[in-house]
Amino acid sequence: MTGGERRSFLGRWWYDRRVRALFLQLAAATAIAAVAAWIVETTAAHLAERNMSAGFGFLRQHAGFVIGETLIPFDAQDSYLRAVLVCGLNTVFVSLFACVAATILGAVIGLGRLAANPIVHRLASLYVLVFRNTPLLLQMILWYALLQALPPVRQALSLAGAIFLSQRGLRVPSLEAQPTVVLAAVGAIAVLALLVSRIGPRWRLPVLIASLLVGAAALSGRIDMNVPVRRGFNFVGGLEMTPEFTALFAGLTLYYAAYIAEIIRGGILAVPRGQWEAARALGLPAWRVMRHVVVPQALRVITPPLTMEYVGMIKSSSLGILVGYPDLFWSVSAMIGQTGHAIEGITILMLAYLVPSLCAAAAMNAFNRRLLRTSAA
Amino acid sequence: MTSQALSGAPPQSRWTKLGCRLLAPLFGTRGNAALSLVGLALIGAAAPPVLRWALLDAVFTGSRDDCQAAAGACWAFVGEKLSFFLFGFYPPELRWRPALAVLLVATLIGVSLLPRFWRLSLLLVWLAGSGAAVVLMMGAPTNQWGGLPVSLMVTLAGVLGGMPLGVLLALGRRARELPFIRLACVVWIEVVRGVPLISILFIVNVMVPLFLPEALTPEKLSRALIAYALAASAYFAEAVRGGLQGLPPTQEEAARALGLSYWKAMWLVILPQALRTAIPPLANTVISFIKETTLVMAIGLFDLLGTVQLAARDPQWLVTGTEGYLFAGALYLALCAAASAYAAWLERRPLRTI
Numbered sequence: 078m079t080g081g082e083r084r085s086f087l088g089r090w091w092y093d094r095r096v097r098a099l100f101l102q103l104a105a106a107t108a109i110a111a112v113a114a115w116i117v118e119t120t121a122a123h124l125a126e127r128n129m130s131a132g133f134g135f136l137r138q139h140a141g142f143v144i145g146e147t148l149i150p151f152d153a154q155d156s157y158l159r160a161v162l163v164c165g166l167n168t169v170f171v172s173l174f175a176c177v178a179a180t181i182l183g184a185v186i187g188l189g190r191l192a193a194n195p196i197v198h199r200l201a202s203l204y205v206l207v208f209r210n211t212p213l214l215l216q217m218i219l220w221y222a223l224l225q226a227l228p229p230v231r232q233a234l235s236l237a238g239a240i241f242l243s244q245r246g247l248r249v250p251s252l253e254a255q256p257t258v259v260l261a262a263v264g265a266i267a268v269l270a271l272l273v274s275r276i277g278p279r280w281r282l283p284v285l286i287a288s289l290l291v292g293a294a295a296l297s298g299r300i301d302m303n304v305p306v307r308r309g310f311n312f313v314g315g316l317e318m319t320p321e322f323t324a325l326f327a328g329l330t331l332y333y334a335a336y337i338a339e340i341i342r343g344g345i346l347a348v349p350r351g352q353w354e355a356a357r358a359l360g361l362p363a364w365r366v367m368r369h370v371v372v373p374q375a376l377r378v379i380t381p382p383l384t385m386e387y388v389g390m391i392k393s394s395s396l397g398i399l400v401g402y403p404d405l406f407w408s409v410s411a412m413i414g415q416t417g418h419a420i421e422g423i424t425i426l427m428l429a430y431l432v433p434s435l436c437a438a439a440a441m442n443a444f445n446r447r448l449l450r451t452s453a454a
Numbered sequence: 455m456t457s458q459a460l461s462g463a464p465p466q467s468r469w470t471k472l473g474c475r476l477l478a479p480l481f482g483t484r485g486n487a488a489l490s491l492v493g494l495a496l497i498g499a500a501a502p503p504v505l506r507w508a509l510l511d512a513v514f515t516g517s518r519d520d521c522q523a524a525a526g527a528c529w530a531f532v533g534e535k536l537s538f539f540l541f542g543f544y545p546p547e548l549r550w551r552p553a554l555a556v557l558l559v560a561t562l563i564g565v566s567l568l569p570r571f572w573r574l575s576l577l578l579v580w581l582a583g584s585g586a587a588v589v590l591m592m593g594a595p596t597n598q599w600g601g602l603p604v605s606l607m608v609t610l611a612g613v614l615g616g617m618p619l620g621v622l623l624a625l626g627r628r629a630r631e632l633p634f635i636r637l638a639c640v641v642w643i644e645v646v647r648g649v650p651l652i653s654i655l656f657i658v659n660v661m662v663p664l665f666l667p668e669a670l671t672p673e674k675l676s677r678a679l680i681a682y683a684l685a686a687s688a689y690f691a692e693a694v695r696g697g698l699q700g701l702p703p704t705q706e707e708a709a710r711a712l713g714l715s716y717w718k719a720m721w722l723v724i725l726p727q728a729l730r731t732a733i734p735p736l737a738n739t740v741i742s743f744i745k746e747t748t749l750v751m752a753i754g755l756f757d758l759l760g761t762v763q764l765a766a767r768d769p770q771w772l773v774t775g776t777e778g779y780l781f782a783g784a785l786y787l788a789l790c791a792a793a794s795a796y797a798a799w800l801e802r803r804p805l806r807t808i
Contacts, residue, residue: 119667124664193479194479197493209790210741212747212783214759398752399752419661423653426649431645
């Protein structure tokens with residue numbers, strides 16, 4: 078019965094898991110390659126039709142557009158590359174400030190939700206309910222609309238004659254110093270931080286106070302405070318926070334604070350009751366229980382999701398384009414609109430946003446591995 | 455004489471006792487009293503101006519001139535523009551069509567939420583129902599579609615298109631014997647989740663016409679639907695992965711030992727358990743996609759938020775649109791809160807044993 082033998086030989090192959098796996102993967106790889114080849118071919122045909130060449134050479138051309146607000150100078154004569162860098166800096170700037178502000182606000186609200194006090198508890202819960210369940214973009218556009226409803230510059234709301242709130246956004250006094258002074262101050266703070274972490278707890282407070290006094294003395298006269306002044310239809314001097322920046326910053330901060338509040342609340346609730354009771358039984362005062370027993374344990378639970386929220390904030394800062402803030406996404410889409418180099422532009426965009434995401438993912442994996450090691454030890 | 459008077463304690467009326475019970479949690483200790491005062495001060499500072507703006511000084515019916523004269527909110531604007539908020543540029547005399555379509559789909563969603571209807575025939579009902587809804591919408595060209603139907607379609611594309619894709623991606627990611635497929639799934643999931651959703655929308659909108667021959671290029675709304683389904687697949691995959699990781703490997707081993715094929719083992723044993731564990735992250739993903747449908751504004755489509763923003767720019771009304779945004783916000787709040795309440799109910803529901 079040769080036929081039966083051949084069937085069983087084929088059958089052995091057909092039912093061998095390794096052969097099947099190989100076959101399945103070859104099929105998948107072929108399909109992906111075929112789709113990719115088709116896409117590349119049609120794209121090339123489209124590009125040829127429009128007389129365009131692929132490549133990043135166009136980044137050196139003059140951008141020709143003006144950027145509404147920048148941290149470092151930018152001129153329409155500058156290149157696309159500089160435009161993308163300038164706007165990338167804007168993304169970093171707004172994300173960084175929003176991360177810090179949202180963490181502080183989130184911690185306050187998260188602790189508020191844990192409070193026994195019914196008023197504080199209900200207010201914090203209401204905040205989380207409202208801000209988590211409405212779209213971030215809607216919140217941003219609402220803040221922008223409210224800023225537009227503020228009085229014009231002439232009737233600006235002012236606080237102590239130094240902080241002004243008007244249709245033109247928020248104006249606050251700024252501190253100005255020579256770059257060398259700033260560098261020296263940053264260096265001194267780094268050295269001090271290292272020093273404080275090494276010396277014993279008894280000496281920490283005196284060292285801190287002494288260095289604050291020395292620092293204030295050294296900096297006095299070297300730093301100027303630039304207070305905004307109303308002149309004509311606008312302000313001069315000070316730090317300008319435009320309505321676009323304020324709407325984006327407020328939107329990110331208030332929305333993510335609700336998420337961070339829930340993460341912090343969850344982290345503190347994850348510390349077993351026995352830990353609290355044992356610390357109390359040792360006679361530690363409430364804040365020391367928090368500082369030495371609860372927070373270190375809660376941080377392990379809080380850190381991974383908190384990092385994901387930070388990455389989410391960086392990604393969400395791209396919504397700035399919809400309230401008119403010139404961030405990275407805005408500059409790349411403006412560049413694509415002008416030059417038509419869509420593929421190159423999108424490559425830049427994806428790389429720029431993937432770097433923080435993948436770094437955070439790698440850091441969290443390392444953190445989890447370390448945690449597993451320490452808890453096993 | 456009562457024993458209370460003899461013992462020397464001051465007589466307590468019922469009212470004092472009630473007062474103590476009410477006030478003790480608020481002013482029991484010094485710290486608590488301070489917290490209460492801060493809370494009350496916040497309420498006291500915010501409530502009167504908000505109430506005055508939203509209710510006392512507000513204009514509920516009337517014209518633009520009434521609103522200009524009043525200091526409060528202009529709810530008349532919301533009333534006047536309501537049908538534009540909901541249906542966008544759809545021709546007014548044909549607005550019964552999108553209204554009926556929304557009603558039909560809402561009923562379908564309502565029915566699908568009840569576990570007793572979870573069977574394969576529901577899929578056929580969905581096919582028929584969504585087909586009928588699309589036919590109803592076809593009364594006007596797609597560039598006139600807007601408002602609620604667009605929000606609903608984009609959400610459904612994300613959830614109904616992304617969920618099955620996400621399950622497949624999650625299964626692919628844990629297929630140890632298929633390293634190439636596994637790698638492809640990991641790359642897809644991490645890249646899509648790593649970039650902002652708005653950029654995926656933008657990429658699909660800009661790149662699809664470049665990639666595809668012109669004859670095959672779908673119009674803008676379909677491109678948005680594709681973008682949402684593709685983006686949602688990665689987020690759903692991550693949610694399902696958590697559920698799959700929580701299952702002991704013995705479940706799959708036992709199912710395979712009983713002679714079930716891979717797909718039968720997944721469908722009958724693994725997925726029912728994994729998806730149940732994954733309800734909270736799945737619900738979060740659904741809710742975040744309900745909220746993120748607002749991003750379609752970036753490619754020039756008008757969802758509920760887009761129509762409100764457009765209405766706010768109407769020079770005839772001279773409004774900032776705050777009232778419209780609050781209205782849309784209340785709608786989203788109700789929808790998302792209901793979705794998370796439903797998810798909590800689903801999670802608590804006892805497992806039906808066979």
